Structure formats: structure tokens, C-alpha cells
Amino acid sequence: MLTEATPIAGMARILILYASLGSGHIYAAQALREAFGRYPNVEVRVEDALAYASPILRETLTRAYEQLSEKAPRLYRLIYEGSDTSDLRESMSNTLLLSKIERPFFRKFEQLIKEESPDVFICVQQIPSRLLQLVQKEYGLRQPHYVVITDMVAHSTWINYDVDGYFLAGDLTAELLIKDGIDPLLLHITGIPIKLEICEPKPMQQMRLKHNLPIEQPLVALFGGGLQPQRVRTIVRRLLESPLRGTLVVVAGRNHALEAALANLEDGPQMHLYSLGRIDFVDDLIAASDVVVTKAGGLIASEVIARGTPLVIIDPIPGQEEWNADAIAAYGVGIQLRLLEMVAPTVQFLMEQPEHLAFMRERAKVFGRPRAALTIAERILAMLDIRLEAQVLDAQ
Template sequence: MTRKKILLLSVSAGAGHMRAAEAIRAFADAGGAAEATHLDVMDYVTAGFRKLYTDFYIKLVNKAPALWGYVYHATNEAERDGAVERMRRALERLNTRALLREIALRRPDAIICTHFLPAELLSRAIAKQGLAVPVWVQVTDFDLHRMWVHEHMAGYFAANEEVAFRLRDQGIDAARIVVTGIPIMPAFGQAPARPECAAGFGLDPARATILLMGGGAGLGSLDKVAERLLALGGEFQLIVLAGRNAQALAALRALAERHPGRLLAQGFTDEVERLMACADLVITKPGGLTSSECLALGLPMIVNSPIPGQEERNADYLLEQGVALKAFDAATLEFRVRHLLADPGALAAMRERARRLGRPDAGRRVLERVLAHAPA
């Protein structure tokens, strides 16, 4: 039997969209029913457009989060046929013709978009150029921005029931919406054993352990946050993930030397699930992917200074579900940590609620739905 060819399209503006696509690809590789290829749309645009979409985004959310929040809300409320929106779409079309040529060469049986940009481009290609490939959209947050919603899509995968409701409210047929959760790597559904994982990293599995995460780009003043937490004293261990931020990693390793046996500093790693398995509490930015990984492993969270926009909306969802607390500055973070470490019962209740919300099989469910509807 010939395997179906699935093309996964994402955008390297933040790590989450890419990780969702890689998760679906991993389920395809494991199941063997599909040949999945993942493309970064930014590899098929001009250098200037790439800089705007990736470098500018990272700088904006790190240096001017309030401005990003304004952009997020303004684009959500913008008139679809307004002059600014028409100009934006024209710029995107001019810079992505190479992507359409690549799709034609690869001849996929179905396309899954984990970012709104390729979904918008392909919606137009279906309407204007007769693109016949079914295109599916995976929303990667617990919020729905209007830029995710486009005509001519084969279907939508929603993170939760609220996102599905909002898709219907935007005019998407309920029959084309499936609540799957957000795809995460298969490893997060395999619940690695804490003692084994702790031994691999030189950690004590019996000690309370806090995991501080800065995302793939290592955003936030991680060394300053870590130093304040370590000043609390107590018996807990601290793991800090600096992502690809080499400067932050160097500062953290210097801090670890001053606190032997209490701080493990890590750069970018493909063993996040094993580090999470060592933790009792995660301090993180509330990205859709990271939050979903924590939920799959039943990990309580403190969401730290969420940026206005999608992170703020994700944080609202996590707080409403009772799986996270919110810290908006260093003092509040210290208070939340002290509170949870002093109340194991509260931590245990948060852990159970998180476990019930987890959807570690989201990637498999997405793939099954797409394959079931792919042309014969």
C-alpha cells in the first residue's frame, strides 16, 4: 500500500509552531502510514521578509512586549478588506511564490499548517489558482486570533473546546473542527521514570525540583530569576533551560558554580521531557507547546510575565483550569514559589488537574483525521 504524502508547513517565528509540526511528523514516522515532510516557510521567502517575520518578532516580544500586544490585538480587530490588510496580503504573496512552486514539485496528498501564514497563502491559492490539495490548520494556542481563520480549509484542529467554539463563531462549519489538543512529541506521552531521569542529570530524585524555562530562544532574565530563587534557601533543586541563548547559559553556569549541587544549567536540548520528569513545578512563559507538554506530564506551572497577546490568553486559560499561578514580577514569582513549596497539597491538586487536561496523543489524532480524508 502506497503511503500518503503529508506536507507540514510552519514558520520559524518562535519555536512553538515548528515543534507542533515536528510532533506530527514524529507520529507519522512512528506509525508508518504516511510520509511526512516538514518545511519552514521562511526558507522560501526573501531575506527581508524573513527578517521581518522572525528576527523582528523575537526582538519585539523580548524588548517591547506591550507593542507586540498592541499589534496582536490590532490585527485581530482589523477590517479584513481594509487598506492595511490588503497591503499585508500583497506583500506576503510577493514573497512566497517559491513556496507554491515547491508544493507543486512535492505533490502532497494533504497539507497541514501549524502557522497562520501558509494557511492564508494557500487559501488564496485554492481560490485563485485552483490548488487541489486539501489544507488543514492546527491552531497552536489556547486562543484564536482571527489570522488563523481562512476560507477553503479542509478542516481545523483546536486546542480546546473554547477554541472550537470560537472557530464556529467565525463561520467555520462544526463538521470541519476537531478538538485534538496541541501536538507534542510522542515522548511526552510515555511518562519517563523520575529516578532514572534524575540519575541521568546528576539530580536527587527525592528533592523538590523546580524547572525554569526560557523557551527555544532563552527569553527573559534567566540568571537574575535563578539567583533570586536560589537565595530562598531550602532543599529544592533548580533546573534552568536557556535554549539557544549562549549569553544566558554562560551566566547560569557561573551561578551554578556558586551554588554547587543546587543548579543545573542547560542550553538547547532534545531531552525536555526527561528534565520535566524530574520536576515538581515549572516556571515558564505560557507558550501553547510548552504548556501542552507540562499538561501531558501533569506538571503544575507558574506562568512568568506572559507577553500581551497569545501568551496572556494562554495564561488566562491555564489559571481558569487551576493548573497554574501567574507571576507578573520578581516579587510575585518569589511569593508563588514560597507558597507552593510550603503547600504540597496544593501542588498535588494542581498536578492532578494538569494530568486530566493533558492530550499527549494530539499529534496522532491529527494525523489520523488527515489520512482518513486524504484523496484515494
């Protein structure tokens, strides 16, 4: 349901900025576009900051992110954790310095900001936010600048000068930022923006019938697209060999190597296997599942939690995903595992302990925020109303 938070002075123009390093930022931007699009007098534009960077820098950043996170995870952890600081002044100075170094490679992005000149800037990734602080200051652009943090624990690089508000995953995120010295008045606990279809009720049995999945047996969904194929194969094989009676649905997504790695696996004595590639019913499958096994990306985890489905977290990327996994475990909505051998017995334990599974579902319902994107849109438009009213009064 839309609120009365609608701009009072005609069409409101919103520019949402992300950087295509990982898919989570893209999905968050798309969710926000969908939410703002529900207002008839709001015009939304979504842009990838890296599309406006020099080809050399764009290629360097993309390759560095992929190589470090996938092939040198320990080094990635050292860089990620080593660059985080609880000293607010030091953190903001560091990001300001970094933006000055990056700026010569983002001249087209700078031109976009000046030419577009929207009513509101929204950044869902660090790069456009830290560049925006420079451009706004130099050219006297006074539009509000909001940051939507897409991780459950915020790295210090999310914090910049002249940001008018931060939108956060939950209370834990806010508590840690306040401890680091962020003004509590800038913090809005809304959840991470996820697709709006998650607001719609989807009964478990109905979703199973819709996709021809067994109704009565336990159903485990494993989203393995971002995981190492042989590790997933090991997990799947052990689940198939377990005494648990049920259904295992493995989604490979775009990971063709994973599809190949699972090709010769067959049903176990008690567990039936459904091996899928890329699907367009991820939310349906989450709603149909008793347990979801996946990585700890901020978006997929938020989607699962918002459905009230318990999580088993495996192989988080060092850095932000490890921090997300810690938050998920702290909230009581999921279990984080480091040993592959523990996945099958953990899933079996959960299925054999319905009271524990029910507890995790209840915790997920408490912390899940399916309306996050709508809540962010409503609050930003409400703040824009207040800003426009103040301008009208000043003009009089």
C-alpha cells in the first residue's frame, strides 16, 4: 500500500546509482526502481557508475574483485578487514582520498551527475557515493544524497561526508554505526531492498503444487550458483546418502560448471534430487522450502529471511559475506557451517527437531523485512516533501 508520502511539487526525479561488482547491488537498485515506480508522479533512473568509468579502470576493478574474492579469498579478507576502521574521522578521510584518486577515471560519471541533476540521489554501493560527495561539493549540488547499505554489517567505506541518510538492514547495523560515531538521526532501519513479490503470501504447499514438487516430504533448496562446483557436489552427494527422507532441489543458476558436476548424480535411498539450471521462480522455491542452503550474500539472505525460511550458510566470501553470516547466526535465523561434512547432519537435525525449525522460522518473521524497498521509497519521498515545504516557506 502506498502512503501519502508523495512529492508536493509535481514530478520527482530519482537517480539510483550502483556499481556492478557482484549482483547484489544490481538487484537492490532494481527493487528500489520497482518501489518508486509505484508512484505515478515519480520518475526513476538507474545507472551503473562503472559504465561511466574509463575502460581500463572498469576492467581492473571487475577483474580484481572476481580474482580476489574467488581465487585469493584470504588476501581479500586481509584487504577488506584491514581497510575497515572504527575511527570515523579516519574512515571518512580515507574514502575522500580514494574518491580523489578515482575521480579522473570517472569524468563521464561526473558529467552524468551534472546533466541529470535529479531531486534525489540514492547510492546502493560505495563507489558512486564517495564520488558523489566530491561532485556535489564542487558544483554546489544541494540535492539529498542517501545511501542504502546492502550488507548486514556496514564496512566503514560506506560512510561519506554530506550523506543525508543511511538505510540499514537492521538494529545490529545501526548499533555498530552509532558505536563508531554516526549520528543516530541519519540512520533508518528499513531492511535491505528486495523484490516486491516477496510481500505477497505464497503458501508452501501451493508453491510445491505449482512447480510439481512433492507436497508431504521435507524440501531442501540449495542455491549453488556462486559456489565452487566440486564443493557443491560433495554436499549434494552427502545429502543424497543421508537417511533423511525428502527432496533436494539444487539450483545452479548461470554456473554451467556446477550443472556438469552434478550431471551423473542420481536419487539417494531416501532423498530425491532435482537439479536445475537458471530459474525464474527463486522466490516460489524459497517459499516452498523447509530449509535453504546458500551463501551469505546480503540480498539472497534478506529474501530468504523475509519469507520466514531458515538458512544454512556455507562458503561465505571472506569479508562482507562472513560478516553477514555472523549477523544471520546472531539473529537466530540461520546456522553458519565451515565444514562441508556438517551440512547433511545439520539439515537432518533441523528436520528431526521441528521445534528448533519453528523457532528459526519465528525469528525470521521478526527480522525479515519484505517491504524494505517500499519503506525506503516512502521515507525518502516523505523527506522530500518536508524539504520542498521548507523551500516554499523560505521563498515566501
